[in-house]
Amino acid sequence: MDEQPDLLLALYKSQLVLTQQLCKVMVSARQHWLSLGVELLADDIDEILAARSELCDAQNWPAVAAMWPNAWWRIQQHGVTVLEGFVRTALTNHTTLVIETQQAVRQWQQAVVQALHLAADTMPLHGFWKTTLAARGTVPQTASSALPGDTSFTSLRARTDHEHRERAASGG
Incomplete structure (x- = not known):
């Protein structure tokens, strides 16, 4: 009966491994979002600064008047492209998060089943039937x-x- 704490410890360890894997998956997803956000927003800022530089380099009012709508449209279009990138990334990250979570849960389930299988001989009823059947040498x-x-x-x-x-x- 002193095998029971071993089962509980094995189940506890499998739960800890699951928790660690899920935390790792979440941190990885957040880090991916952070790096993507920094990259896309930095690119967006560069686009805005380039448009501003073009406007500041204009030599006269007619050139500014001709450039302004084009620069504004280009900045707005780039913003839409950034948002499309975020949406695509959201779908990809969500899919990756779901797959990695499923893998972690599957590994946890396997660890629990293995722990229960190893502890099966320590379960009172299982041990009783195994002993009884072994003594009789028959299968019921x-x-x-x-x-x-x-x-x-x-x-x-x-x-x-x-x-x-x-x-x-x-x-x-």
Whole structure:
């Protein structure tokens, strides 16, 4: 019975491993978002500064008037491109997060099953049956083979149908 703490420890360790893996997945996703955000926003700032530089280098008012709508449109279009990048990245990151979470949970499930399997001999009822069957040297019969007479599904169905017909014929 002193094997029980080993099972609890194994289950606790598997839970800790799952927690660590999920935290690692979340940190990785956040770091990816951070690096992407810095990259895209820095690129957006560079685009705005380039447009400002072009406007500042204009030699006269007609040139500024001609450049301004084009520069404004280019800055806004670049902003839309940045947002599209964020959306694409959101879908990719979400998919990666789901897959990595599924893998972590699958590994946790395997660890739990393995711990339970290793501890099966320490479970009181399992140990009792294993000892009893080993002493007898036999495997217990299934419930249907232990019953007298024919207990197959087809035979039971035929008897039930016959009894139903008899009751119907007798008016009951």
